[in-house]
Amino acid sequence: MRPAACGRRRTIGTVLDYHLHLWPHGTRASQPTLEQLAAYCERAARAGVTEIALTEHLFRFRQADAALRGWWDDDPDPALRVQMAGYWDEHVSADLDDYVDAVLEAKTAGLPVLLGLEVDHYAGRMGEVERLLAGYPFDVLLGSVHWIGAWGFDILENPIVMSEWDNRSLESIWDGYTEALEELADSGVCDVLAHPDLPKVSGRRPAVPDEWYERMAEAAASSGMAAEVSSAGWRKPAAEAYPAPALLARFRKRDVPITTASDAHELPDVAARAADLRVLLTDAGYESLAGFRTRRRYALAL
Ligand SMILES: [Zn+2]
Numbered sequence: 001m002r003p004a005a006c007g008r009r010r011t012i013g014t015v016l017d018y019h020l021h022l023w024p025h026g027t028r029a030s031q032p033t034l035e036q037l038a039a040y041c042e043r044a045a046r047a048g049v050t051e052i053a054l055t056e057h058l059f060r061f062r063q064a065d066a067a068l069r070g071w072w073d074d075d076p077d078p079a080l081r082v083q084m085a086g087y088w089d090e091h092v093s094a095d096l097d098d099y100v101d102a103v104l105e106a107k108t109a110g111l112p113v114l115l116g117l118e119v120d121h122y123a124g125r126m127g128e129v130e131r132l133l134a135g136y137p138f139d140v141l142l143g144s145v146h147w148i149g150a151w152g153f154d155i156l157e158n159p160i161v162m163s164e165w166d167n168r169s170l171e172s173i174w175d176g177y178t179e180a181l182e183e184l185a186d187s188g189v190c191d192v193l194a195h196p197d198l199p200k201v202s203g204r205r206p207a208v209p210d211e212w213y214e215r216m217a218e219a220a221a222s223s224g225m226a227a228e229v230s231s232a233g234w235r236k237p238a239a240e241a242y243p244a245p246a247l248l249a250r251f252r253k254r255d256v257p258i259t260t261a262s263d264a265h266e267l268p269d270v271a272a273r274a275a276d277l278r279v280l281l282t283d284a285g286y287e288s289l290a291g292f293r294t295r296r297r298y299a300l301a302l
C-alpha cells in the first residue's frame, strides 16, 4: 500500500513540524519503518502540516558514542557525572547509517519528510560533532542545549537532576545555559536553535529574563541561525510554548527566521497545537516560515 502523503488534505496555511523523534525517552531505538513515517505524515496532514523533519537525538547513535563518550567527565560533581553516564548508556542504541537510510527511503517513496537530527551542544567539542556529521545528506540540523556541564537540567523525572534545581540560583542556570547556546550558535554546526528558552522547562524562571533573551536573540542573529517555535513547552511545567512571547518579539526585531515544531516523541504528539503556533507567529508579526533543503534555508509564506 502506498503511504498517504502529507498535504493531501486541505491545509490551514503553511505550518511545518521540523522537530520529531521516533523513540520516546527511556525506550530502546528500533529501526524506523516506512509505515511509522507514513503514520507521522498522516497525523501531520490532519493538523495542516505539509512537511515534517525527522530529528532524532544525536546521542541515540553508536557513532556519537564512539566520538563523544565521556564528555561529561569534566564536571566536578560526581553524582551528576554518574547520572549523565547512565542516561547516555540508556539512550545509545541506534545506528546513524540505518536511520539515514530509513528516512531517505521514505523520501524516495514520496513522503514529504526531511532528514534531520537534533544535535546537542558538547562544550569544546563541536568540531568533533561537525566531523562526525560531515558527509551525511542532512536537510536540517537542530542545535539544542540540554545540559550545563554534566547536569541534564530538563530530565525532570530524575531526582538527582531535580535536586540540582535547588542547589543553583536561577541566574547561574540561565547564565550557564546562555553561554552554552552562544558557543553552539558560534560553532556554525547547526541550522536552527531548538526550544531556545529551555531553562524555563521546570516552571521556575527569573522574573526578568531580558538580559538572557537579549543574548539569545543576538546569538541567533549573528550566527545566521533560525529559531524554533515549539509547542513542547505546553506539555511541560513551563506551560508555555518555546520561546516566550518576549523572546519571540526579540527574534522578530532582528529578523531571525522561524521554524515550527512539536518535538513529539511519539505519534499522538506529532504536529501538536500546530494551529496555535501559527497564531503565536502571526501575533509576533511574522509573515513567513523558514523551510530547509540540504541545509539551505528558504522562505515559505505563512
Ligand atoms: Zn531537545
Ligand SMILES: [Zn+2]
Residues within 6 Å of the ligand: 019, 021, 118, 263
Ligand atoms: Zn527534541
